[in-house]
Amino acid sequence: MGWIDHVWLGILAVFQGPELFNIVGLSIPVTIVMILAGFLAGIAVGATPGLAGPMAMAISLPILISIFGFNDDALLPVMGFLLGVMTGATVGGAVPAILFNTPGTPDAYMTTLDGYPMTMRGESRKALRIAHFSSASGDTFSDIVLILCAPFLALLVERYLDLPEKTALLILSLAVIASVIDGSPGKGLLSLGLGLLAAYVGTGEDFYPRLSMGTQVLAQGIPIAAVVLGVLIVGEVFRSLEEILNESRDSGTIKTIEQRGDQKLHRSDIRKLIPYIARSAVIGTVVGALPGIGSTLAATMGYGSGRASHIRKGKKPPFGEGAPEGIAATEAANSSVSGANLIPVLSLGIPGNAAAVFLILAADTIGGFNPGPSVFRLTAETVNPELVIAFGIFAMMMIANALNWTIGGIFMRSMGFMSRVPKHILLPIVLLLTLTSIYVQETRMAALWLTIGFGILGYLMRRLGISPLPLVIAFILGAKLEEAARQAFASTGGDAWFLFTSPIAATFMAIAVLVVVISLRKSNGSAQ
Amino acid sequence: MKQFDRANVILGIGFAAAAVVIALVWVPMDSETGLFEKVRRQVTIGDALAPSVAAGFLFLAGLMIVVFEPAERARSLTAGNLRYLSKLLLIVFVSFALMRWFGPVLVAVFTDGSYRLLRDAVPWKYAGFVTGGAFLVTGLIGLVEGRITMRGVVIGLGSAIVFIIIYDLPFDDLLLPPNGDV
Numbered sequence: 001m002g003w004i005d006h007v008w009l010g011i012l013a014v015f016q017g018p019e020l021f022n023i024v025g026l027s028i029p030v031t032i033v034m035i036l037a038g039f040l041a042g043i044a045v046g047a048t049p050g051l052a053g054p055m056a057m058a059i060s061l062p063i064l065i066s067i068f069g070f071n072d073d074a075l076l077p078v079m080g081f082l083l084g085v086m087t088g089a090t091v092g093g094a095v096p097a098i099l100f101n102t103p104g105t106p107d108a109y110m111t112t113l114d115g116y117p118m119t120m121r122g123e124s125r126k127a128l129r130i131a132h133f134s135s136a137s138g139d140t141f142s143d144i145v146l147i148l149c150a151p152f153l154a155l156l157v158e159r160y161l162d163l164p165e166k167t168a169l170l171i172l173s174l175a176v177i178a179s180v181i182d183g184s185p186g187k188g189l190l191s192l193g194l195g196l197l198a199a200y201v202g203t204g205e206d207f208y209p210r211l212s213m214g215t216q217v218l219a220q221g222i223p224i225a226a227v228v229l230g231v232l233i234v235g236e237v238f239r240s241l242e243e244i245l246n247e248s249r250d251s252g253t254i255k256t257i258e259q260r261g262d263q264k265l266h267r268s269d270i271r272k273l274i275p276y277i278a279r280s281a282v283i284g285t286v287v288g289a290l291p292g293i294g295s296t297l298a299a300t301m302g303y304g305s306g307r308a309s310h311i312r313k314g315k316k317p318p319f320g321e322g323a324p325e326g327i328a329a330t331e332a333a334n335s336s337v338s339g340a341n342l343i344p345v346l347s348l349g350i351p352g353n354a355a356a357v358f359l360i361l362a363a364d365t366i367g368g369f370n371p372g373p374s375v376f377r378l379t380a381e382t383v384n385p386e387l388v389i390a391f392g393i394f395a396m397m398m399i400a401n402a403l404n405w406t407i408g409g410i411f412m413r414s415m416g417f418m419s420r421v422p423k424h425i426l427l428p429i430v431l432l433l434t435l436t437s438i439y440v441q442e443t444r445m446a447a448l449w450l451t452i453g454f455g456i457l458g459y460l461m462r463r464l465g466i467s468p469l470p471l472v473i474a475f476i477l478g479a480k481l482e483e484a485a486r487q488a489f490a491s492t493g494g495d496a497w498f499l500f501t502s503p504i505a506a507t508f509m510a511i512a513v514l515v516v517v518i519s520l521r522k523s524n525g526s527a528q
Numbered sequence: 529m530k531q532f533d534r535a536n537v538i539l540g541i542g543f544a545a546a547a548v549v550i551a552l553v554w555v556p557m558d559s560e561t562g563l564f565e566k567v568r569r570q571v572t573i574g575d576a577l578a579p580s581v582a583a584g585f586l587f588l589a590g591l592m593i594v595v596f597e598p599a600e601r602a603r604s605l606t607a608g609n610l611r612y613l614s615k616l617l618l619i620v621f622v623s624f625a626l627m628r629w630f631g632p633v634l635v636a637v638f639t640d641g642s643y644r645l646l647r648d649a650v651p652w653k654y655a656g657f658v659t660g661g662a663f664l665v666t667g668l669i670g671l672v673e674g675r676i677t678m679r680g681v682v683i684g685l686g687s688a689i690v691f692i693i694i695y696d697l698p699f700d701d702l703l704l705p706p707n708g709d710v
Binding site for chain 1 (some may be wrong): 616624
């Protein structure tokens, strides 16, 4: 079976999957409805300050698995919902940033700089239209790059990388993630070490589960949901609640500004924005394709590059004073990350950010799909079901994209009210929802205690300026890394230097060391 | 000469010391196989190697923080952070205790049966989740607002009931806390 057959089967899997209902004889497949539901939920979540796409993905996963079960038909609807959330949350993040000067997601911070001044000038609807157009353009571009690059990269990995090289590639990815996040290689490595250590508790090849201290709780291993949700969600809830507690909260009244003037986005406006969108889309896609570098950095880089060009051209108003180009540069950059960060997930099995972590978690929980280079393996006569799912995922991303272009703007502009939900009420509810969703998966109170334990760890890490993302990614990749190393060691006849004997593996290791050293120098340089 | 920040030194040395204890005490004592194993005349990687490498990363990270981490980026915990954390943990602890024990206590007081037999029967199966969940939400809202309000109680109860509607009513196979433990 060739590529074209698999592409076609992937598209059919989405459109001819199980029927949810039919309208006048027209079958409506469940996957399409789930993408739509996820997309709308994502916009609502993104528009709510304090919530983020990964939170919605984490909470919805157990509910979705309960609805769809663990069978082959479950994967596409569940992944469709999560992909919808991922796309929607990025668009939704611009709403409170523009209307209330409060970014709904961290990567929308730069949008406040020009979006809110436009609202103050009475052009909020135009600002929202610019944000939506730029975001949808960036998303489309990065989806296309993903579809073209992921299979190609996976084929290269399969063809040229053997077990030692794959082990070295995992080490290189972890080194990049630890070094570049937050610009502190020491703290990144600390987070990574903690994640690996947690991954090795209660596992191993021997009959006795290592590092379990003789307890039944640890002997079962630390549940992945407890670590991921504990560190990423519970830790963030703990930190945010303290921030609110520390803030002397204002009365909370929102000043109403009369919206006047031309609110439409004309062709002439689009022509002016296109260069900024194009530049930011490329920046966001490149940043997104590298594991560990998030959309916040992409937004910052896109905005910075757009501002430099704006100053060179001497355009008015300047960035930071309500320039439509500022919104376009930021939104195109942060939205183009979401598609591109599936490149390392699908081609290497390495998650680059929190949203990708939840996609891997879904695939892992449901089964039948192991993201990595083997997904893109073609066999002469038989169908590769994983490749069909991969093309199904690409098809779903394009559908999410089409929804973004068609109804995304209207729904986004109606979500302004979500910004007024008080965070200190929302966050405890999110905490209870997270704990409930973990319990229904694990059905033991010990899992809740472990989640709270990792939540405290996440809180402490944030307070000490340590990013929790390397911990989560290392936890997910820990078992894979050990397995690859064991196999590579065995296949080289017990050669302890297996990471340095092949030129490709040695190059990966050298780059890993180089990345850490450069980041250390950069971190010291920027501080001086 | 480079100035070492106190917070960085404490964090770095603390983790480097913990890494030494992990690598030299915990891992060897709590793994059945060593770093490498000889099985049927073939050398394989033992269960102790991977956690030892993780401990090595922690040690290296500790040293990097002490030596290279710029003083401007140093962060430390304040007494306020610890006070907040202890209040928060108290709320979580009471909430989990209610979740785990309120239902069984209620059953013991009002019926002759055991909670295990009634864990699928209304209202017993919801008793722990509603009280514990409501306490968690109400308590945390109260922590931020500085007092427990009727609005907080209503939101706490309401959210617990909504989650029962989401998770329990449509699905027979899902168990709410603490019904998987009893």
